Amino acid sequence: MSPVSDYEIVIGLEIHVQLKTRTKMFCGCELTFGEPPNTRVCEVCLALPGSLPVPNAEAIHLGVMIGHALGCEIAPRMKFDRKQYFYPDSPKGYQISQFDEPLCAGGGIGGVRIERVHLEEDAAKTIHAGASGRIHGSASSVVDFNRGGTPLAEIVTEPDIHSAEQAGEFLRLLRTTLRVLGVSDVNMEEGSLRCDANISIRPHGQTELGTKTELKNMNSFRYIEKGITAEVARQAALLDAGERVVQETLHFDPRTEALTSMRSKEEANDYRYFPEPDLVPVPVTAAMIERARAAMPELPAARAARFEEDLELHPDTAKLLAWRSELGDWFEEALAASPDGVSAATAGPLANWTTNELLKRLEGETDPGGSKVTPAALAQLVALVGAKSVTAAGGRQVLEVLIAEGGDPAAIVEAQGLGAVGGEDTLAPVVQEALAANPDIAERLRGGDMKPMGVIIGHVMKATKGRADGGEVTKLVRSQLGL
Amino acid sequence: MIDRTQVLHVARLARLQLSDEEVGRMSTELSSILGHIETLAALDLSAVEPTAHVVPGAGRLRADEVRPSLPREVAFENAPDVADDGFRVPSPQA
Amino acid sequence: MSAELTDLTAKAAIDAIAAGDLDAAELFGAYRAAAAADELNAYTWVAEDTPDLGVAADAPLRGVPLAVKDLFCTRGVPSQAGSRILEGYRPPYDATVVAQLAAAGTSLLGKTNQDEFAMGSSNENSGYGPVKNPWDHTRVPGGSSGGSAAAVAAGLAPWALGTDTGGSIRQPAALCGIVGLKPTYGSVSRYGMIAFASSLDQAGPFARTVTDTALLYAHMHGRDERDATSVGRPDEIALPTGERLDGIRLGVPDTLTGEGVEPGVMAAFAAALETARSLGATVEQVALPHADHGLSAYYILAPAEASSNLARFDGVRYGARSEAGDLLSMYTETRHDFFGDEVKRRILIGTYALSSGFYDAYYASAQKVRTLIARDFDAAFAGVDLIVTPTSPGVAFPLGAKTEDPLSMYLNDAFTIPISLAGIPAISLPCGLSEGLPVGLQLAGPAFSENRILEAAHALERAFAFENTPSRIGGGAAA
Numbered sequence A: 001m002s003p004v005s006d007y008e009i010v011i012g013l014e015i016h017v018q019l020k021t022r023t024k025m026f027c028g029c030e031l032t033f034g035e036p037p038n039t040r041v042c043e044v045c046l047a048l049p050g051s052l053p054v055p056n057a058e059a060i061h062l063g064v065m066i067g068h069a070l071g072c073e074i075a076p077r078m079k080f081d082r083k084q085y086f087y088p089d090s091p092k093g094y095q096i097s098q099f100d101e102p103l104c105a106g107g108g109i110g111g112v113r114i115e116r117v118h119l120e121e122d123a124a125k126t127i128h129a130g131a132s133g134r135i136h137g138s139a140s141s142v143v144d145f146n147r148g149g150t151p152l153a154e155i156v157t158e159p160d161i162h163s164a165e166q167a168g169e170f171l172r173l174l175r176t177t178l179r180v181l182g183v184s185d186v187n188m189e190e191g192s193l194r195c196d197a198n199i200s201i202r203p204h205g206q207t208e209l210g211t212k213t214e215l216k217n218m219n220s221f222r223y224i225e226k227g228i229t230a231e232v233a234r235q236a237a238l239l240d241a242g243e244r245v246v247q248e249t250l251h252f253d254p255r256t257e258a259l260t261s262m263r264s265k266e267e268a269n270d271y272r273y274f275p276e277p278d279l280v281p282v283p284v285t286a287a288m289i290e291r292a293r294a295a296m297p298e299l300p301a302a303r304a305a306r307f308e309e310d311l312e313l314h315p316d317t318a319k320l321l322a323w324r325s326e327l328g329d330w331f332e333e334a335l336a337a338s339p340d341g342v343s344a345a346t347a348g349p350l351a352n353w354t355t356n357e358l359l360k361r362l363e364g365e366t367d368p369g370g371s372k373v374t375p376a377a378l379a380q381l382v383a384l385v386g387a388k389s390v391t392a393a394g395g396r397q398v399l400e401v402l403i404a405e406g407g408d409p410a411a412i413v414e415a416q417g418l419g420a421v422g423g424e425d426t427l428a429p430v431v432q433e434a435l436a437a438n439p440d441i442a443e444r445l446r447g448g449d450m451k452p453m454g455v456i457i458g459h460v461m462k463a464t465k466g467r468a469d470g471g472e473v474t475k476l477v478r479s480q481l482g483l
Numbered sequence B: 001m002i003d004r005t006q007v008l009h010v011a012r013l014a015r016l017q018l019s020d021e022e023v024g025r026m027s028t029e030l031s032s033i034l035g036h037i038e039t040l041a042a043l044d045l046s047a048v049e050p051t052a053h054v055v056p057g058a059g060r061l062r063a064d065e066v067r068p069s070l071p072r073e074v075a076f077e078n079a080p081d082v083a084d085d086g087f088r089v090p091s092p093q094a
Numbered sequence C: 001m002s003a004e005l006t007d008l009t010a011k012a013a014i015d016a017i018a019a020g021d022l023d024a025a026e027l028f029g030a031y032r033a034a035a036a037a038d039e040l041n042a043y044t045w046v047a048e049d050t051p052d053l054g055v056a057a058d059a060p061l062r063g064v065p066l067a068v069k070d071l072f073c074t075r076g077v078p079s080q081a082g083s084r085i086l087e088g089y090r091p092p093y094d095a096t097v098v099a100q101l102a103a104a105g106t107s108l109l110g111k112t113n114q115d116e117f118a119m120g121s122s123n124e125n126s127g128y129g130p131v132k133n134p135w136d137h138t139r140v141p142g143g144s145s146g147g148s149a150a151a152v153a154a155g156l157a158p159w160a161l162g163t164d165t166g167g168s169i170r171q172p173a174a175l176c177g178i179v180g181l182k183p184t185y186g187s188v189s190r191y192g193m194i195a196f197a198s199s200l201d202q203a204g205p206f207a208r209t210v211t212d213t214a215l216l217y218a219h220m221h222g223r224d225e226r227d228a229t230s231v232g233r234p235d236e237i238a239l240p241t242g243e244r245l246d247g248i249r250l251g252v253p254d255t256l257t258g259e260g261v262e263p264g265v266m267a268a269f270a271a272a273l274e275t276a277r278s279l280g281a282t283v284e285q286v287a288l289p290h291a292d293h294g295l296s297a298y299y300i301l302a303p304a305e306a307s308s309n310l311a312r313f314d315g316v317r318y319g320a321r322s323e324a325g326d327l328l329s330m331y332t333e334t335r336h337d338f339f340g341d342e343v344k345r346r347i348l349i350g351t352y353a354l355s356s357g358f359y360d361a362y363y364a365s366a367q368k369v370r371t372l373i374a375r376d377f378d379a380a381f382a383g384v385d386l387i388v389t390p391t392s393p394g395v396a397f398p399l400g401a402k403t404e405d406p407l408s409m410y411l412n413d414a415f416t417i418p419i420s421l422a423g424i425p426a427i428s429l430p431c432g433l434s435e436g437l438p439v440g441l442q443l444a445g446p447a448f449s450e451n452r453i454l455e456a457a458h459a460l461e462r463a464f465a466f467e468n469t470p471s472r473i474g475g476g477a478a479a
C-alpha cells in the first residue's frame, strides 16, 4: 500500500456559528442554553399556522461584522430563500436560509479563501429516545424547539486546506477571530460552533479534483483533525485498491474512530430553493455597514502583525499571544504597566516571561487572568530582572511566590533576601574564595580550558543562594586569574 | 406531460403517499394543467427581471428584543403526541 | 323583528346603537340565532353566547358581529382552514386583523366555511362539506371564501372577512350578489392568516354595501410589525359619497371579447358600462397584452408557494396524524389521509415546478410573466383611472358541475388572477342578474387606489340599485 503522502489532500470547511443575539432569528423568543425543553418557543418558531418571520436586525449586524473580519464583500441587500426538507427538527418543512445572494462573499483569513458567509436559522434538537420510548414497537424521538430558530452564520471556505493540521490551525484562528468579534460564544461542546468538512484526495499533479465526501458535525478541534486523518486514510486505501470514492455524508465517532455513512438522510436531496415570499429583501445600507465597521475590535491576525512589527516579538510568540485573545489582553496590560515604558526592549523579555515562565507554571491554564499574578506585578518583576536587581533565577523564585500568594515583587525580593549580589565589592571575595577552594579547576582555567567554569559559578551561586549573576562571575574569574 | 414515475418522484419529495388509483388520476390531471401552463414557453423572457414581491417599500427588520414565549402547556395543547417534555415522533430508522 | 335586524347594514346598525335605538346584544343575538340555524353550511363554528359588549362602548364599530373566514387564527376558537388536517385546531393567538377588528368593537360571531386552504372557486373543496348559494341552494357560492360570502348574502352576518389569492373574495362576492374588496397586497397584515400563497394572499372585507365594505376595510389596513410584507397606506380610507362618475376614464381590456364568457354575463356587463357612461364616465379599450398568461403564471406560483407553506402540516406539533411505525410513513400517510384532492394536486404541481431541473422553465418564467403583467397594468393606468371587467365569466354554477375538471374550475378566475399577480386592489359589486342569479362587476385600480375604487363603486351601486337585502333575495325559496 502506498503512503498517504502520495496524494494531495483537498479540504473545504463549512462552519456553522450560532450568533450571540438576545433573541432568535425570526421571533422574539429568548436565546438561552440549558432551559427545560420547549420553554423558549412561540407560534413563529413552532411554525404554527399563520405565523410569519421577521428578521432580527442584530443578527444581520453580526453577520456584517463577520464579513468585515473575513475581508468579504457585503451584499447590497439581505435576501432570504427557503430550503425545503422534511424532518422533525424543521418545523416549517423548510429552513429560511440564503441561496443565491449570501450576505458576504469572497475574502479570506489565515491563508484560506472564504467562499461565502450566509445567515440562516438553526434546526431544533431531536433527542432519540431509547427502547423505553418505543411506540407501536418502534423506537421514537422527542423534539425540543428551544434551539430551533437560533441565528446561524454559515461560513464556507474554498477548498484551500491541505492537511488535518492546517484545518485545525485555521479553525483555531477563526474561532479566536469570532470570539474577539463578540459575535458568538464559539463553544463547540455547546454546539455554538460546528464544523463539516468536505474532503477529497487526488494523486499529486492531477488537475481535476477527486470525489469528495462530507464529514458531518464534529464537535472538537481534536476530533476534526482525527476525523480528517481517518477519512483521508480511508480514501487513500480505496484509491490504492483501485476502487472509487463514493460521494456520501459520513459521521465520525471519536470514541471508536469509525466512519459511518449517513446515507438514509441523503436520498432525495432536492432542496427546491426559492425566494422566501414572506420576507421582502432589505437593503444593507451604508449606515449598517459603517456601524458594523465601527464596532470592529482589533482582530487576531492584525494583532499578531502589530506584535511582530511594533514590538519586534518573534513570530511564534506574537501568534501565541494574539491567537489566544485573553492571553494577549493580559500581556498588553502588563506591558502598559511596565516601569520601563512600552518599547520593543521591554516587550521582548515581558513576552518571554509571559509565554514561557508564567504560562508553564499555570498548569494548563491559558488565561493568567485567573491567577494571583497581576499584569503589573509581572511587569515589575521583569523590570527588576532587566535592571539586574534580581537574577533570572531569583526572578523565577519571585514568580513562584507571586503565583502562590500574589503580592509585590520588590517586597518579595526584599523579604526573602533575593536581591542580586553584584559589584566587585561584594562578589569579588566570594569568587576568590571559590577559586581557592578549587585549586585544580583554577589551574585548568588558567591553562585556557574554560569548560570547568561552571563549577566555579555553581560554587558562587551556592554561596550567594543564587543571587549572583553568572556573567559577572565569569568576568571576575577571568580578571582574578589574569586571563 | 407528467408520467406516473414523475408523479411518484414528486409525491415522494412532498411526503405525500398516493394510492395506485391516485397516481394515475393525478398523472392525467396534472398533465392537462401543465399542458395549459406550457404556453409560457412561447414567451421570450430573457430580458425580463423576475418579480418575487409586488410591494415596494415593504420589508423590515426586528429589534433584538425579547418577547414572551408560550407557556409549555400551551405549546403542547394541539400536539398529537407529547412525551418527556417534547413532541414525540417515530424514529426515522424504525 | 329578527329579519329586520339582520337586514340592517352594518353602518345603519352602528348608527342605531350609537343613537340608543338598538341594543348591541339584541343585534348579536339575532345574528347568532340566524347563524346557528344556518342551512347553507356557511359556518363551521358559531359563537355559543352573546359576548360582553360593554367593553366596546366607545369603539367605532361597536357591537357589530363579524363573521371570519376559517383560515384566520382566532385564539381558542377552531381555525381549521377548511381542512381535516386541522380539525379541532384552536390557535393560541389571534390574527392581527382579528385583533384589530376586535379592538374596533366588532364581536366574533362565527367562523365561515371555505375551500381547503383557500384552494378552490366553488367551496366544494372544503373538508367540512360544500356551501350552498343563498340565491339557489343547488348552486355553489363561489370560493374560496364561499362561507363568508354566503353568510353575508343570506343575512347570517352583517359583514365578513375573506381572503383573496387569485379571486377568492371577488368571485364569491359576485356569485352571491354582494360586495367584496381585495385590497392592495401588503395593506392588510397577513399575520395569523393560514397561508396559501404568501406573495398573493390578501385579506379583505365582504359586505352588502360599498359603504360597509369601506368601513370594515378602514379598520383592517395598517402596517404590522409582525408581517414583513405589510406596508402602511399613504392615505386613510374615507366613507364613499360619490354619486357621479364625471371625468372618470374606465378601461376595458381588449382581450375581453366575450369568448369564454356567458352571454347573460356579457349583457349585464354591457348594461353596467352603459350606466357608467350615463353617470359621466368614459369607456375605452386598454391593452393588457400579457394578461392571458396570468392564469398559467398563477398556477405555477401559487401552487409552488403552497407546496412550501403546507409542508408544516406534518403531524408533529399540531393537527391530525396518522400513526405509523416509522417517521417517513407517518409523514406520507398523515398528508395522504388528511389533505383533500385539490390540495394534493396543487402540492404536486408546486413541488414539480420547484424541483431540480424544472425551476427555470416554470417558477422563474412565471415570476417574469408576473413582471410583464404588472408592467401592463402600470401602462394601462397611465391612460385610464380604473379597469372594468365582469368579475367571473359565469354566474353561480350547479354544485358538482366542475369538480371533475380542475382546469375548467381554474378558468373561473381568469379576470381576477392578473390583478392578484400585480398586487393591485379591485372590488366586485353586483351589477345585475343573469338567469335570475347575480352578476359581479370588477373595478380595479393602481396600488393604494382603494378610495378611488370605493367612490366609483358607490356611485355605480346607487345607479344599479341591485336588491340584495337578505330577506328579499330571490334565493332560499328556490331550493
Ligand SMILES: [Zn+2]
Pocket: A024, A027, A028, A029, A040, A041, A042, A043, A044, A045, A046, A149
Ligand atoms: Zn419563538
